[in-house]
Amino acid sequence: DGGITQSPKYLFRKEGQNVTLSCEQNLNHDAMYWYRQDPGQGLRLIYYSQIVNDFQKGDIAEGYSVSREKKESFPLTVTSAQKNPTAFYLCASSMQGTYGYTFGSGTRLTVV
């Protein structure tokens, strides 16, 4: 079945370490997105990519980096520059247009 796979589901890291969250889709979707979710704040867009080798900053890109070397993959790196990285991270993909998103099941990152 087609879908989006995020791994790992839970991730613990020490403060000051970079960490990379994986997102893979087999839906043949062109666009991919990373969102951060905090209680009471809804979803905030970190980065998005509409085609391979191209991506744009979202509303809260500081302290994060991404790459899009393959259509299927859109990994997110949370760097040590991110001041408050503990959150639930959601990856999504879509066809161009108005079809809505397909979401992965999320990665909960806890930095201690």
Add this chain to the structure above:
Amino acid sequence: AQSVTQLGSHVSVSEGALVLLRCNYSSSVPPYLFWYVQYPNQGLQLLLKYTSAATLVKGINGFEAEFKKSETSFHLTKPSAHMSDAAEYFCAVSVLRSGTYKYIFGTGTRLKVLA
């Protein structure tokens, strides 16, 4: 600027009662509107979407929503709540910006179903 407002961050209903979750949007052009549901520690699942066809949209799990342009609303309803409906619900709008569609999400409404 386009935006989405969900009235009520928490809503409680009794099992079997009507569910009404409110969503108002702000858009200068006809929007595309969506409702998503999120269960704990899960991603968001699409419930239904409005893309300028019928104004009353039926979705999964017995939910439906009505697009009312005059009220700029897209409220989500279900005639009879079930315990399994307890989750967080997000309204979203898709608007065309710089040649691509951007999605804006509301801050969510957590639905509690009382036995």
